[in-house]
Amino acid sequence: MEAKKIRSTFIEFFQSKQHQYVPSSPIVVKNDPTLMFTNAGMNQFKDAFLGNEIAKYSRVANSQKCLRVSGKHNDLEEVGVDTYHHTMFEMLGNWSFGDYFKKEAIEWAWELLTEVYQLPKDRLYVSVFQGDEGDKLEKDVEAAELWSKIVPEDRIILGSKKDNFWEMGDTGPCGPCSEIHVDLRSEAEIAQVPGRDLVNNDHPQVIEIWNLVFMQFNRLADGSLKELPAKHVDTGMGFERLVRAIQFKSSNYDTDLFTPFLDAIAKKSGKTYGLDEQTDIAFRVIVDHIRAISFTIADGQIPSNNKAGYVIRRILRRAVRYGYTFLGLQQPFLFELAPLIATYFGDIFPEVRQQQEFIAKVIMEEEASFLRTLDHGLKMLESIKSELNSKNEKVITGKTAFELYDTFGFPLDLTSLIARENGFSVDEKGFAEEMEKQKTRSRAASEQETGDWVLVNEDTGVEFIGYDFTEAYSHIIKHRTITDKKGDRYQLVLDRTPFYAESGGQAGDTGWLISDSEKIRVIDTKKENDLIVHFVEKLPAHPEVRFSSEVDREKRQLTMNNHSATHLLQSALKEVLGDHIQQRGSLVNENLLRFDFSHFGKMSEDEIAKVEEIVNAKVRENIELQEQRNVPIEEAKKMGATALFGEKYGDFVRVITFQKDFSVELCGGTHVPFTSQIGLFKITSEGSISAGVRRIEAITAKAAANYLREQENLVKEIQDLLKNPKDVKKAIESLLQERNDLRKEIETLHLEKASGVKNELLKQFIEKDGINTLIAQVELPNAESLKKLAYELKNEVANAFVILAAKIEDKPQVAVILEDALVVSKGLNAGQIVRELAKEIQGGGGGQPFFATAGGKDLAGLEKVVAKAKEMFL
RNA sequence: GGGGGAUUAGCUCAGUUGGCUAGAGCACUACGCUGGCAGUGUAGGGGUCAUCGGUUCGAAUCCGAUAUUCUCCA
Numbered sequence: 001m002e003a004k005k006i007r008s009t010f011i012e013f014f015q016s017k018q019h020q021y022v023p024s025s026p027i028v029v030k031n032d033p034t035l036m037f038t039n040a041g042m043n044q045f046k047d048a049f050l051g052n053e054i055a056k057y058s059r060v061a062n063s064q065k066c067l068r069v070s071g072k073h074n075d076l077e078e079v080g081v082d083t084y085h086h087t088m089f090e091m092l093g094n095w096s097f098g099d100y101f102k103k104e105a106i107e108w109a110w111e112l113l114t115e116v117y118q119l120p121k122d123r124l125y126v127s128v129f130q131g132d133e134g135d136k137l138e139k140d141v142e143a144a145e146l147w148s149k150i151v152p153e154d155r156i157i158l159g160s161k162k163d164n165f166w167e168m169g170d171t172g173p174c175g176p177c178s179e180i181h182v183d184l185r186s187e188a189e190i191a192q193v194p195g196r197d198l199v200n201n202d203h204p205q206v207i208e209i210w211n212l213v214f215m216q217f218n219r220l221a222d223g224s225l226k227e228l229p230a231k232h233v234d235t236g237m238g239f240e241r242l243v244r245a246i247q248f249k250s251s252n253y254d255t256d257l258f259t260p261f262l263d264a265i266a267k268k269s270g271k272t273y274g275l276d277e278q279t280d281i282a283f284r285v286i287v288d289h290i291r292a293i294s295f296t297i298a299d300g301q302i303p304s305n306n307k308a309g310y311v312i313r314r315i316l317r318r319a320v321r322y323g324y325t326f327l328g329l330q331q332p333f334l335f336e337l338a339p340l341i342a343t344y345f346g347d348i349f350p351e352v353r354q355q356q357e358f359i360a361k362v363i364m365e366e367e368a369s370f371l372r373t374l375d376h377g378l379k380m381l382e383s384i385k386s387e388l389n390s391k392n393e394k395v396i397t398g399k400t401a402f403e404l405y406d407t408f409g410f411p412l413d414l415t416s417l418i419a420r421e422n423g424f425s426v427d428e429k430g431f432a433e434e435m436e437k438q439k440t441r442s443r444a445a446s447e448q449e450t451g452d453w454v455l456v457n458e459d460t461g462v463e464f465i466g467y468d469f470t471e472a473y474s475h476i477i478k479h480r481t482i483t484d485k486k487g488d489r490y491q492l493v494l495d496r497t498p499f500y501a502e503s504g505g506q507a508g509d510t511g512w513l514i515s516d517s518e519k520i521r522v523i524d525t526k527k528e529n530d531l532i533v534h535f536v537e538k539l540p541a542h543p544e545v546r547f548s549s550e551v552d553r554e555k556r557q558l559t560m561n562n563h564s565a566t567h568l569l570q571s572a573l574k575e576v577l578g579d580h581i582q583q584r585g586s587l588v589n590e591n592l593l594r595f596d597f598s599h600f601g602k603m604s605e606d607e608i609a610k611v612e613e614i615v616n617a618k619v620r621e622n623i624e625l626q627e628q629r630n631v632p633i634e635e636a637k638k639m640g641a642t643a644l645f646g647e648k649y650g651d652f653v654r655v656i657t658f659q660k661d662f663s664v665e666l667c668g669g670t671h672v673p674f675t676s677q678i679g680l681f682k683i684t685s686e687g688s689i690s691a692g693v694r695r696i697e698a699i700t701a702k703a704a705a706n707y708l709r710e711q712e713n714l715v716k717e718i719q720d721l722l723k724n725p726k727d728v729k730k731a732i733e734s735l736l737q738e739r740n741d742l743r744k745e746i747e748t749l750h751l752e753k754a755s756g757v758k759n760e761l762l763k764q765f766i767e768k769d770g771i772n773t774l775i776a777q778v779e780l781p782n783a784e785s786l787k788k789l790a791y792e793l794k795n796e797v798a799n800a801f802v803i804l805a806a807k808i809e810d811k812p813q814v815a816v817i818l819e820d821a822l823v824v825s826k827g828l829n830a831g832q833i834v835r836e837l838a839k840e841i842q843g844g845g846g847g848q849p850f851f852a853t854a855g856g857k858d859l860a861g862l863e864k865v866v867a868k869a870k871e872m873f874l
Numbered sequence: 875g876g877g878g879g880a881u882u883a884g885c886u887c888a889g890u891u892g893g894c895u896a897g898a899g900c901a902c903u904a905c906g907c908u909g910g911c912a913g914u915g916u917a918g919g920g921g922u923c924a925u926c927g928g929u930u931c932g933a934a935u936c937c938g939a940u941a942u943u944c945u946c947c948a
């Protein structure tokens with residue numbers, strides 16, 4: 001059975017059991033400070049399990065894109081070494097929210113695996129929670145009994161809390177789980193060691209494929225367990241492993257999920273997969289990583305130098321590194337795999353097909369940039385090698401290797417490899433020590449302590465009323481304190497709030513919380529999952545009373561102008577540049593708007609002007625805002641509403657329309673009632689932020705008017721300075737031309753003057769012992785001309801020895817120059833001489849043996865310098 | 875958020891402990907030669923050494939701040 005068919009069969013199977021199919025949520029997580037990437041199928045249902053939200057469907061099934069780059073086996077550096085762990089993988093899952101429980105979950109799982117997929121029953125093992133004394137938990141008898149009806153006893157294994165009890169976090173929903181393992185070894189191997197001995201033993205051929213979690217408890221803060229009123233089922237099956245089991249391969253990479261990619265790499269590199277362990281690892285690393293990279297870019301995460309973007313960059317670079325070192329791929333090659341991703345995953349995950357070209361472009365640029373980094377590092381390594389050679393040393397210190405890695409991004413494994421090839425070694429222990437130091441430093445800097453929420457009023461849920469009101473009466477539900485190096489910060493949650501929390505690029509509201517006795521400043525408002533968190537300057541002394549919450553209206557108003565303008569801008573860009581324009585990011589606050597979008601190439605001045613004009617025309621048209629809340633997502637899409645890749649939308653969305661054939665967007669932000677309120681729209685900059693992504697910054701309303709006035713004033717001031725010429729540009733051009741001409745003229749004059757001085761000086765040379773000596777006092781405009789004069793005298797007179805005492809801008813300076821040959825033959829040293837003479841002007845100096853200069857403080861000393869020099873050398 | 879680098883000609887970069895008239899290669903201009911594969915010879919133009927401040931007789935070079943950018947860690 002083909003992988004595609006296996007996936008669709010899973011979904012159809014659960015649909016036949018009344019499950020609702022929901023699409024995968026984005027692989028990149030937003031609005032959750034604790035998580036960067038989706039790492040399990042249940043992520044998008046977290047709120048349902050926590051009870052923050054009522055599940056829309058009681059039965060759900062899907063295939064979720066996941067990314068794991070840390071953990072026991074999924075440590076990035078481990079992926080590819082074995083044949084069954086991945087960075088990006090798909091998790092098939094079925095869920096019950098307070099609906100069916102263990103019986104159905106177990107029976108359906110067994111039915112699907114053995115009857116639909118036809119996996120041999122004698123290759124499957126199941127595990128059941130054995131109980132835990134510490135938690136006073138009994139064995140999961142219910143699950144054990146259900147299994148024993150369909151599976152022989154000797155294939156049921158009891159597991160400890162570590163393997164068979166699942167918890168979401170330190171607190172929250174949890175429960176026992178049952179895992180299904182499959183034995184994929186050959187008959188001969190099975191005859192030697194029974195499969196049940198290898199379950200949960202890290203055997204590469206005896207692997208877990210499905211985990212059924214039965215959530216029946218809630219873990220409280222004190223560590224105790226409480227039975228949940230509504231019980232849930234959460235299952236997760238690794239798709240790649242399932243495909244491998246059904247296709248009966250010894251490696252995930254031998255399934256049709258990966259073979260097309262392996263073939264493409266083989267063709268590109270001329271190497272064959274399956275011949276050599278080292279190149280095989282490189283093959284696996286590349287075909288694994290290209291998936292992770294493509295999917296995250298499709299969901300809007302571009303490689304960058306911090307956070308999630310940095311993770312992607314590291315994954316991409318690891319793939320490039322393996323290709324570079326073991327497959328001889330020294331030109332960008334990963335990007336050529338993007339079309340294959342589109343072919344093989346475009347049906348289930350349309351975003352990778354729609355953005356195929358963009359993904360390839362981003363990858364290619366990133367590859368090219370890393371190859372440049374490598375090149376740079378190779379050069380540095382070259383010079384390190386020659387330095388070691390000159391000192392006759394054979395070890396590259398940990399510090400040096402770490403510097404290469406830390407500062408220049410040159411990977412340790414490459415340093416080691418090249419070192420070995422050249423008969424050097426690397427002190428890897430020293431490297432690890434340096435790395436540890438770096439980690440400790442970072443940790444210390446980012447240490448923060450998040451206090452527990454303190455409940456002050458009954459938790460009745462949070463109501464956001466900011467679309468309709470900017471002030472309200474509110475009660476504080478809970479508050480907490482966050483402590484880090486910079487001190488304490490305070491957060492609180494209100495039962496009803498007009499404060500808009502930062503999201504969709506729109507900055508969070510600021511304002512005040514006012515009670516009879518207190519007035520508290522709200523500095524910022526942010527979302528944490530679906531919770532609206534207010535950041536306040538201090539905690540109220542009486543948090544339980546009623547507060548009047550007031551949003552800073554002017555700031556909100558200015559922000560709204562910019563947000564609505566952003567919508568108009570997006571539509572205008574599409575009109576001018578084409579339909580390929582996709583939002584890649586946006587920032588809207590009271591000062592400006594910033595809009596990042598996919599577009600290849602710089603916008604011309606004309607295009608920018610056109611876009612500005614369209615937006616301003618729409619502003620003048622005074623279009624009325626059409627705001628629709630709770631529109632079913634399908635209907636919104638039919639309306640042609642613009643949605644974002646990588647954004648998680650619920651089933652009901654808010655649609656913001658400014659003229660239904662111009663701008664229709666899914667948006668949670670606040671907007672102006674009529675576009676004329678925006679006043680004026682002005683683009684202030686257009687530039688690139690990464691491959692294929694452009695950024696526009698713009699301002700509106702008063703800020704735009706001020707900006708234009710400033711520009712106008714500037715031109716006026718320039719005109720004034722130039723005495724109001726007809727054509728300012730021409731006036732400046734001729735001014736610049738004139739300046740350049742004058743500059744050259746001055747230079748020539750200086751030269752002429754200097755040559756006059758020079759001619760005079762040439763007459764004053766005195767010959768003694770075959771040396772032509774000149775000792776003189778001169779006056780020159782700058783140090784440069786003194787140097788020049790000295791060199792010229794030396795060049796024009798054979799065996800010259802020149803000492804010049806110069807007055808330069810009212811400061812004394814001495815220059816000594818002599819024919820190179822005299823340094824050796826007569827033992828003369830300009831540096832020494834100039835130092836000796838400089839004593840007379842209270843200064844010091846130095847230089848090379850044949851030319852040296854000195855400066856000082858005592859102008860009157862110049863005559864003494866001349867006298868002293870004559871005494872010494874004549 | 876923290877650490878470490880970088881910023882020198884249009885581009886890619888040298889520039890050893892402060893003093894080598896700030897250099898190379900490519901690109902550019904002019905002239906000459908030339909039947910290709912980066913054609914070649916000669917001459918030439920082009921630099922506020924990121925910005926601001928400090929130390930010094932003297933700073934591309936040392937110190938501090940700012941900006942931009944790369945990189946590693948969290």
